[in-house]
Amino acid sequence: MTGISLNKGGNISLTKAAPTLTxxxxxxxxxLRTTTGADFDLDASALVLGADGKVLSNAHFVFFNNKRTPDGSVEHSGDNLTGExxxxxxxxxxxxxxLPPEVDKVAVIASIYEADSRGQSFGQVRNAYVRVxxxxxxxxxxRYDLTEDAAGETAMLFGEVYRNNDEWKFRAVGQGYASGLTGIANDFGVQL
Known part of the structure; x- marks a missing residue:
């Protein structure tokens, strides 16, 4: 079954669409659209954010080297090095x-590992999506399918699961960053 297809900026109430969702x-x-033969490694990560829009702590930045939050409510599946x-x-x-009550949202990100040194960007990626x-x-x-060209961008804020009163919602964001994962992490208060 295919879920509701969202456009950039669109949102859905997960609580209403899937009332038993826990x-x-x-x-x-x-x-990959094009490749120079070099490895192309995209990494998913999540930022667990409070009402101020910042991570609750560095331990709430979930990625391949920190696979879960301290309470285990957010967990990464592990790194896929090729996307094959x-x-x-x-x-x-x-x-x-x-999720503890102080969590306002969980932002989901994809970034290209060593993008600058490899000369890679999201312009070389096709059929990128996030699905709930x-x-x-x-x-x-x-589901949100990324359609716009992101030629110079090395990281992408795909979407966010957020709390709105007593409901959980998902918003398709699609915001690219030329500054990579470091730029996104800094914007959300991660101390690197």
């Missing part, structure tokens, strides 16, 4: 029912 999987996937094969290349599980899947039954609730 845990979700943010699946990211991509294909069908389906999600990397995923992040968010147990929304276990109900972890309990595997059904896709929502």
């Amino acid at each position: 845990s979700l999987v943010l699946g990211l996937g991509w294909d 094969g069908a389906g999600d290349d990397e995923s992040i599980t968010v147990n929304v029912s276990a 899947v109900d972890a309990a039954n595997g059904s896709e609730v929502a």
Whole structure:
């Protein structure tokens, strides 16, 4: 089953679309458009943010070297070095029912590992997407396909799961960063 397809800036109430949702999987996937033969490694990561828009702590920056938050409510599946094969290349599980009350949103990011030294950007990536899947039954609730050209950008804020009163929602963001993962991390208060 395919979920609701979102455009950039669009959002969906996960609580209304999947009333029994307690845990979700943010699946990211991509294909390479062009390659120089060099390895091309995209990495998914998540930032667990408070109401001030900053990470709760450095331990709330979830990526291949820090696979879970201290309370285990957000967990990374592990690093896929090539993006080969069908389906999600990397995923992040968010147990929304276990997120502490101070969590306002979980931002999901994809970045290109060593993009500058390899001369790579999102302009060389095609069919990039993020999808929200109900972890309990595997059904896709929502999907955002990145369509715009991001020729100079090395990291992308794909979307965010956020709390709105008593509801959990997902927003398709699609904001590129030429400053890579470091630039996004700095913007959200991660101390590198």
